[in-house]
Amino acid sequence: MTETPITSTNSGKVFDATAQFTQDLAPIHQFIDYYFTKEEIQGKTVLDAGCRVGDYVMAMAEKGVVKASGIDLSEDCVKVAQQRTQHIPNVAFYQGDITQMTQFENDSFDILICVGTIVYLPLPQMQIALKEFFRVVKDGGIILVLFQKKKGLILKLVRWVANILPLGLYKILVNIFAYILIPIVGFFAGRKVNLQTAKYLLIGLRGLYFGIPDGVSEEFRIKTITLEQCSEKSTASYKIKVKK
Numbered sequence: 234m235t236e237t238p239i240t241s242t243n244s245g246k247v248f249d250a251t252a253q254f255t256q257d258l259a260p261i262h263q264f265i266d267y268y269f270t271k272e273e274i275q276g277k278t279v280l281d282a283g284c285r286v287g288d289y290v291m292a293m294a295e296k297g298v299v300k301a302s303g304i305d306l307s308e309d310c311v312k313v314a315q316q317r318t319q320h321i322p323n324v325a326f327y328q329g330d331i332t333q334m335t336q337f338e339n340d341s342f343d344i345l346i347c348v349g350t351i352v353y354l355p356l357p358q359m360q361i362a363l364k365e366f367f368r369v370v371k372d373g374g375i376i377l378v379l380f381q382k383k384k385g386l387i388l389k390l391v392r393w394v395a396n397i398l399p400l401g402l403y404k405i406l407v408n409i410f411a412y413i414l415i416p417i418v419g420f421f422a423g424r425k426v427n428l429q430t431a432k433y434l435l436i437g438l439r440g441l442y443f444g445i446p447d448g449v450s451e452e453f454r455i456k457t458i459t460l461e462q463c464s465e466k467s468t469a470s471y472k473i474k475v476k477k
């Protein structure tokens with residue numbers, strides 16, 4: 234089965250369509266508390282690589298960080314992130330590509346999280362993004378990155394359909410497909426989703442790559458938390474301690 238390659242540039246355009254979706258911050262707090270101790274976060278600088286509308290940045294800002302920053306390819310999402318955090322002093326958002334974060338000097342952050350974003354890069358580009366993550370994180374810092382595990386034929390087929398349809402038509406069809414997806418996610422990914430999440434997941438299927446690039450050591454693998462957006466069944470989590 235051949236797939237239409239979705240480049241990182243048009244992946245941003247796809248996610249412009251999700252700029253109106255904001256997430257409940259409670260599960261994001263749960264996510265952060267699961268992956269990080271208070272000591273690891275408090276007083277630190279954090280970057281969310283692929284921040285969309287800033288949900289994780291907002292949650293991080295409430296956890297005693299010195300500064301929480303986010304970068305995303307989608308101009309519309311970054312604008313929404315900036316608007317909704319105008320009242321929060323210790324946040325900053327940048328429009329840009331995680332494979333080329335020219336905005337940031339070497340060793341700029343203590344922590345980098347990449348949730349549901351590196352998965353929009355083909356495997357060789359994932360390697361480039363990982364190198365960028367190591368460049369911008371300080372020695373002794375932490376990189377948390379979540380990959381999509383390899384998937385079966387049915388999901389590959391759905392992704393193929395998502396990739397070949399024109400974006401405008403696909404966005405209309407998502408409104409119908411979302412109702413069908415809710416029970417399917419329950420069965421295949423082992424978690425419950427609501428209608429908005431189902432639509433978001435369907436839009437997110439466009440350009441999604443499954444698999445983990447070579448060179449990511451299993452030493453850093455940790456169990457994935459089960460939430461609407463991820464579970465151990467579908468997602469592989471790596472918490473990497475940076476040594477330079």
Ligand SMILES: C[S@@+](CC[C@H](N)C(=O)[O-])C[C@H]1O[C@@H](n2cnc3c(N)ncnc32)[C@H](O)[C@@H]1O
Nearest residue numbers: 241248283285305306307330331348349350353
């Ligand atoms: C599924 S969303 C995840 C957003 C957020 N991390 C979360 O978990 O809610 C994926 C995001 O990755 C962004 N993205 C995709 N490719 C990117 C790239 N090369 N550089 C920066 N952002 C990218 C998209 O614009 C989108 O906002």
